[in-house]
Amino acid sequence: MNDISNRVFNSMFISTSYDEESHSLIAKRKSRDDSGVNSYMFTRMFIPNVSEGYTYDTERVHFIGRNRTTANPIGVDKELTNFTGDNLDPIMAIRNTVSLNPGETKEIFIKKYANLAF
Numbered sequence: 001m002n003d004i005s006n007r008v009f010n011s012m013f014i015s016t017s018y019d020e021e022s023h024s025l026i027a028k029r030k031s032r033d034d035s036g037v038n039s040y041m042f043t044r045m046f047i048p049n050v051s052e053g054y055t056y057d058t059e060r061v062h063f064i065g066r067n068r069t070t071a072n073p074i075g076v077d078k079e080l081t082n083f084t085g086d087n088l089d090p091i092m093a094i095r096n097t098v099s100l101n102p103g104e105t106k107e108i109f110i111k112k113y114a115n116l117a118f
Contacts (some may be wrong), residue, residue: 016058016084016092023054025084025092029116043092043113048107052097060089088109
């Protein structure tokens with residue numbers, strides 16, 4: 001079987017980091033061939049004039065939780081762990097809090113980018 005199609009094996013080569021300055025989660029899939037070309041993906045959230053700090057998680061089990069599904073993830077009910085590093089089952093979850101008064105609006109920007117090299 002081609003390892004590119006095996007999700008668990010493929011995930012073993014993914015590591016994540018968080019960039020405080022740009023509020024971005026960055027995932028890197030290490031190259032396993034002679035090309036040395038890595039794949040990258042990032043997710044960035046930007047909220048102008050936000051006072052709260054960003055929280056994030058990159059490990060699926062921390063965000064979904066045991067005996068939970070994507071319909072009711074534990075990460076919605078509790079603080080995110082701010083975990084980055086080598087991941088067995090990676091996700092990219094980033095969060096912040098925005099409070100609005102009645103009739104008030106606020107812009108929230110989310111940017112995702114992937115450069116996949118297979």
